[in-house]
Amino acid sequence: MENSVKNHTDVLIFHTAICAEASQMSLDATTEVACANFDCAIPTLRFGMEIKMDERKRFFKALAGLVVPIALQNLITNAVNSADVLMLGYVGQTQLAAVSLANQFQFLLMGIFFGITSGVTMLSSQYWGKKNTDAIQAVMGIAVRIGLVITAAVTAGALLIPDVLMRLYTNDQELIEIGASYLRIVGISYMTLSFSQVYISALRSMERAAKSAAISAAALLTNVALNAVLIFGLFGAPEMGVTGVAVATVIARMLELSLCLLDAFAGAGVRLRVSALCGRNPLLWKDFLKYATPALVNDCVWTFAFSTYSVILGHLNADMVAASSVAATIRDLCAVLCFALASGAAVLLGIEIGEGNLSLAKADASRSCRATLFIGILTGGVVLALRPFTGYFFTLTPRAQQYLSWMLIISAYYVVGQAMNTLLISGVFRAGGNSRWGMVCDIVVMWGISVPLGFLSAFVLKLPPMAVYVILCMDEAWKFLPVYRYYKSGKWLRDITRTDEEMERSAL
Numbered sequence: 001m002e003n004s005v006k007n008h009t010d011v012l013i014f015h016t017a018i019c020a021e022a023s024q025m026s027l028d029a030t031t032e033v034a035c036a037n038f039d040c041a042i043p044t045l046r047f048g049m050e051i052k053m054d055e056r057k058r059f060f061k062a063l064a065g066l067v068v069p070i071a072l073q074n075l076i077t078n079a080v081n082s083a084d085v086l087m088l089g090y091v092g093q094t095q096l097a098a099v100s101l102a103n104q105f106q107f108l109l110m111g112i113f114f115g116i117t118s119g120v121t122m123l124s125s126q127y128w129g130k131k132n133t134d135a136i137q138a139v140m141g142i143a144v145r146i147g148l149v150i151t152a153a154v155t156a157g158a159l160l161i162p163d164v165l166m167r168l169y170t171n172d173q174e175l176i177e178i179g180a181s182y183l184r185i186v187g188i189s190y191m192t193l194s195f196s197q198v199y200i201s202a203l204r205s206m207e208r209a210a211k212s213a214a215i216s217a218a219a220l221l222t223n224v225a226l227n228a229v230l231i232f233g234l235f236g237a238p239e240m241g242v243t244g245v246a247v248a249t250v251i252a253r254m255l256e257l258s259l260c261l262l263d264a265f266a267g268a269g270v271r272l273r274v275s276a277l278c279g280r281n282p283l284l285w286k287d288f289l290k291y292a293t294p295a296l297v298n299d300c301v302w303t304f305a306f307s308t309y310s311v312i313l314g315h316l317n318a319d320m321v322a323a324s325s326v327a328a329t330i331r332d333l334c335a336v337l338c339f340a341l342a343s344g345a346a347v348l349l350g351i352e353i354g355e356g357n358l359s360l361a362k363a364d365a366s367r368s369c370r371a372t373l374f375i376g377i378l379t380g381g382v383v384l385a386l387r388p389f390t391g392y393f394f395t396l397t398p399r400a401q402q403y404l405s406w407m408l409i410i411s412a413y414y415v416v417g418q419a420m421n422t423l424l425i426s427g428v429f430r431a432g433g434n435s436r437w438g439m440v441c442d443i444v445v446m447w448g449i450s451v452p453l454g455f456l457s458a459f460v461l462k463l464p465p466m467a468v469y470v471i472l473c474m475d476e477a478w479k480f481l482p483v484y485r486y487y488k489s490g491k492w493l494r495d496i497t498r499t500d501e502e503m504e505r506s507a508l
Helices: 002-091 093-102 104-129 133-160 162-167 173-205 209-232 242-266 274-278 282-314 318-334 336-354 358-393 398-431 436-460 465-472 475-489 500-507
Strands: none
Touching (some): 002 093, 002 209, 002 358, 093 104, 093 162, 093 173, 093 242, 093 282, 093 318, 104 133, 104 173, 104 398, 133 162, 133 282, 173 336, 282 465, 318 358, 318 398, 336 358, 398 436, 398 465, 436 465, 436 475
C-alpha cells in the first residue's frame, strides 16, 4: 500500500514537473512571439505614420499649387475693388454709393458666370484627371455659347435703359443719374466675360492656375492704374470722375480678353481648336446642362438674394449703402484665401475623382474642411483688427462710420460660416458632381427665410437699420448645420465622366 502510494506520488510529481516545463516553454514561446510582434509593430506603426505624413504633405503641396495663384488673383481683384472704393470715396460719398449700386449688375453677371464656370470646373477637372482634352474643349464651347446669350441681354439693358435698371435699387434721383451714366459705358465690357471667364476657369481645372492669375493680374492692375489716372486727371489726362472708372474697366476687360485669346490659340498648354469649341456633342451638352444648371441656378439664387439685400439697404438710407459697400469690400479682401481654398479644393478633388481615387478624394475633403475652418477664424480676426483704422481710409459721414464699425464686428463672425459653406457647397459637393443639393439649400435659406425676414424687418416692422443688417447676415448660420450633415453622409462623391466610346456613339 505504502509502495503503491509512493509510486503514485512519484508519478504525480513527475507529471507536474513535465507540465511545468511545458508551461514554461509555452510561456517563453508566447513571450518570444509577443516580442517579435511588438518589434514588428513599431516599424509598422512608424510606416503608417510616415504614410499619413506623406499624404498630408502631398495634399497641402497640391492644394497650395492651386490655392496660392487663385488667392493672389482674388486678392488683386478685391484690391482693385478696394482701390476703386477708396478713390471714389475721395471724390464723394454720393459717387461711391451710386457706383456701388450700379455695379450690382456686374455682381449679378459675375454670379451667373460663377454658376456657368462651376459647370466647367466640375466636368473639366474630372476629364483632366483622365487627360481628355477634347472633352474639356467641348465643355468650354458649350459654356461660351451660353455666356454670349446672357451677356448680350445684360449689355443691352445697361446701354439702352440704365436709368430704369438703377431705379430697381434706389429712388434717390442723384444716385440714379450718376449710376446710369456709369452703366452706359461699363456695359460694353460685359460681352468680354463670355470667353475670358470660361477660359480662366478651364485653365484652373487643368492645373494652370498660375497662368490664369497672371492674365487676371495684368488686366486688374491696368484697371486700377487707369482708374487713378482718369478719376483724378493725372499725367495731363482729363479729370473724369465716375466716367473714368467706367472707361478704365472697359479697357481692362478688353485686355483680359486679348490675353486669353492669345494664350488659347498659342497652344502654351492645350491648343484650342475652333472645331472642338463649336462642335456637336449631344452627350456633353446633356451632362453640362445636368450639372451646370443646378450650379447656375444656385449661384443666381445666391447672387440675386445678395443683390436684394442691397435693394433693402438702399431703401433705408444712403449711409447704410455706403457703409455696407465698404464693409463688403473689406470682408471680401480679407477672405480671399477662404474662397481660394474652395476653388482649389474643387479642382483637386475633381481630378482625384476623375482618376478613380475616391477614397483619397474623401480624405482630402476632410483635410480641406480643417484648413478652411482655421483660415476662416484667422480671417475673422484680421477683419476685427482692421476695424479701428477704417476712418483713416474712407471719407464717410459720422453715422455711416458708426454703421461700418458695427458691420465689421458682424462680418468677423459671418466670414467663418461663409468660408465653410462656400468650401462645401461650391468646392467639395461640386467636385463630386453634386450641384443640386446646394441649389435646394440656398433656395430654402435665402429666399424662404433670409430675404422675407429682411423685407419684414425693414418695411413692415421698421426695425433700426443695423437690426435689419444683422438679420440679413444670419443666412450662413442657418445653412451650416444641414450643409455639414450632407457632407458627412458622403452622398456627394461620384465620377461623372463619360468614356470616349459613349461620346462617339452620341455624336453619330
